[in-house]
Amino acid sequence: MTQPNRLNQGGRLDRSRRLSFTFNGQQYTGFAGDTLASALLANGVDIVNRSFKYSRPRGITAAGPEEPNAIMQLGASEAAQVPNVRATQQALYDGLVARSTNGWPSVQRDVMSWVGRLGGHLMPPGFYYKTFMAPASMWMTYEKWIRKGAGLGRSPAEADPDIYDHLNQHCDVLVIGAGPAGLTAALSAARAGARVILCDEQEEMGGSLLDSRESIDDAPAAAWAEQTVAELAGMDNVTLLPRTTANGYHDHNFVTLHERRTEHLADTAAAAGRDGEVRSRLHRVRAERVVLASGSHERPLVYANNDVPGNMVAGAISVYLRRYGVAPGQKLVLSTNNDHAYRAALDWKEAGREVVAVVDSRANPDGDLVKQVRDSGIRVVTGSAVMEASGSQRVTGARVVAIDTERFVVTGKVETLACDTIASSGGYSPVVHLASHTGKRPQWRDDLLGFVPGEVKSMHFAGGVQGVYALGETLADGGRAGAEAARAAGFAQAEAITLPSVEARHESPASALYQVPHEKTTLRAPKQFVDLQNDVTAAAVELATREGFESIEHVKRYTALGFGTDQGKLGNINGMAIAARCLHRAIPDVGTTVFRPNYTPVSFGAIVGRHCGELFDPERYTALHQWHVENGAEFEDVGQWKRPWYYPRKTGGKTESLHDAVARECLAVREKVGILDASTLGKIDIQGPDAREFLGRVYTNKWAKLAPGRVRYGLMCKDDGMLMDDGTTSCLGDNHFLMTTTTGGAATVLEWLELWHQTEWPELQVYFNSVTDHWATMTVTGPEARKLMSEVTDIDLDREQFKFMDWKQGNVAGVPARVFRISFTGELAFEINVQANYALHVWKTLFAHGEKYELTPYGTETMHVLRAEKGLIIAGQDTDGSVTPEDLGMHWAVGYDKPFSWIGKRALTRPDTARTDRKQLVGLKPKDPKVVLEEGAQIVLDPAEAIPMTMMGHVTSSYYSPVLKSGFALAVLKGGRDRMGETVYLPMADGTTHEAEVVSTVFVDPKGERQNV
Amino acid sequence: MFYIFCPYCDERREEEEFHPSGQAHLVRPTDPESVSDEAWGDYLFFRDNPRGIHHEMWVHRLGCRKFFNITRDTTTYEILETYPMGEQPTITAETARVRREQGVQTADGGWQTVGAQPENSTLNEETSS
């Protein structure tokens, strides 16, 4: 028989569209309009999962996001796998494939069930703390074992074929929840002209109206919902977002909404016939005002074996009957402490099923619904509750007993009622989650037996979320909140809509009942579950309080109550009530819980949006990038820049290694001529009458006399005296300078200059602009550089006319250029700057002329070797924010007698900065020339010293030098400049120790003659 | 994520465009050489970390590149005002205390007061006089 639990009529279904789906390998059918949960119930599937810790069979309990058991792994293909989907929130589609998250290898017969039987011993409360604390090394093993056994869902092993996106949104009023309160709120704000976004997590807007027994304007409530949604949909200033969960409320009314656009249709957008469309979307909404109309979740009662399939929350029964045309059983016992739950009994009876009894914990309930139930001939047992469910794979009976809630004891004889379904209701918990995301604690209300939100600035509450439950009042509350929000957002005329008519109902007050007393003590009674997802029992909470955990936050961590994807939606209040009972305190006195984002799980795809693959991070290319690609360069990431690292040659199918290529490139520069694309160097154009004065304040050295046409190397410190960046600055005119920075420091230095100008010296007339991308920079360097340059430029290159540290304006390859005689290699060098769009032409012209000089392109690796051979530092590699110019031996670049106390000067005379035994920059020459020391390797003086050894410094740069035919390194070493010629040791992780001699930082051409040929 | 009013751009922009630059109103001694090592160390390294009203410097890094100041409540993350460099805050820990004692509400929902809220400028009016 197909769909044995499906009613012949009713429900908001399209029965003409049959959908087939697979659950745990078995084929079933449902209808369009079903959720996966309603379809499973229609097919009589009782067991949907195994519990996390005890491996007990579990069935569907609820109908919304609070469902703790029916957690599914979705996906027909590997790439489409989605873990942690609640069956209650997943629309059914044709071809849907679902598996139980917990329950490997089968939910029916489970190899883990022995854990269930031994569970109390294997995983007692406090298991995490007690077992996992020591030995720490075992954690990985435990975790693997538990994950495999319990299963927490798995991520796909293949790339997701779908597209996800982010959308930034602004609105006047964001309404969260499209139930009765949300709808009147949205309508009130929208009619006043406010831009409104209304979002709702369900397939269909309307919330509780969709399963309500009540009438609005003498029509079914659901009809009013449809009509209101239609009106909103027709308004230009309203955006409706169904299937959209508000998952996080952040500072300054920033709300993240997760909209599912194709997940209700198929596995992937392509499979849904919507190839190329966005599967889900994260809306980043900045709202002037937020109306939270998130409603409430019904709490189940805590009684023995309340987890056996067939135990459900009362309201869920009504939802399945009325919205989905499903009766999830034949014989119902309803256990309640309030009036509202009685509707489940009426709905059940009207569906033609048997209501065995309604068991009410109150002595004299007399509300209208109660009367209606009594009038319909249903047996009502008062002053009692279901104490225990019978059955193991499915409920077979309810053990009912009279109770005294005050004294927490049973007072009568147990009566067993045969049934297959037990519905329970312990009252309603407002869904306060979002209101507490920014840290505001919810407030307990004794009259409501629940927490309501604390005051949140710019957030208005409407309906169930603040304990307004009666339909008429909820509609009114929403109208009020929507109008208030609109007025606060600047729509002064906003008013609550005229309310439709609703028949008022008399309700008798609920009684406080959370855990039902049992004839045995809590510790000896069959398990009474508080948190079904995390398998936390009332006994575990009681045990936690006995072990001294008195705050609910501690109890939670001890028991795992409210952990995981559940976040305590059903069990939180019950857990607190049990802890309060054990501690003889009032519920708010054991603490309140603050919830964290996200309210329900959000897929990583939606969080990532478009920021993946090529769009993960911007890539910056120089104007010469394409040439580098075509000429086989390997690239290195320097910040966001792609820089040529080296240019391996390919000969006879063989590709040159990094080592060989770099050796060849180095020798080309030292012996002939090489060329480097240095365009990524930061360039800052500095202008203004006070530009020179400003430079004198931010650099350590002197700038007062630098003439136009001259270039100077400068050091820049923070005010603590530590080097932050270095580079050359050229005088272009008396009021005009061009500063260069390290590639990585470009943005930081520009902001640094702005900081000092704007905050300390606004009186200086000086302006800064980044021109990094405007100019391409090519370094032509090597003994043949002048010869090559003379063929392509009209600039007089005579060594007396164009001196080292001069710059000249002229033409290179026929285009205007600035040429700088500065050197980062130690060889004769010309740095050519041309407008970036001319770069490729100039570069190619140089190669056309350079062939006879064996012009060789070199990359960043060769650049590093060449500069290190000359002892030239790289800020950020040889320095780390704790190195002064003095530590670097650069006192020649420090102008102590400058009139203005430049940035960093004062700190250099502080006692710690002035110490003579600070780490100083030195060269290291390994005793074994084949050794290339590891960068970061620690230096010690006594290799025999016991660990922890006295560390004297570390290697900052280390390479193999083809000129020296040896490894060599730069290092910082305590008192290093006084240790020239000494032997130091570098112990390695593998137990070997390298020996090295402390030498000068300049390894090649110590007199600096080569750059001046 | 903050929503920050830039006093130079004259509008609220997302926090992603801005960057915090530490405590506001730090004064670099005008004659550093005459300052003791200890006082210079205080200037370099010691910062306030109050619970409640705090004045911070931010920069509109991906906007106008201007530095400006923010008065922020570190317990609620509310930004109470933003103001240009060189100006003084109108809300301080002291004025906030007085206002609390007098029962004056902070601007209702106006988490940015200076120029930010079209209609709810009560705080703005009071503090700008």
Ligand SMILES: [Zn+2]
């Ligand atoms: Zn700005």
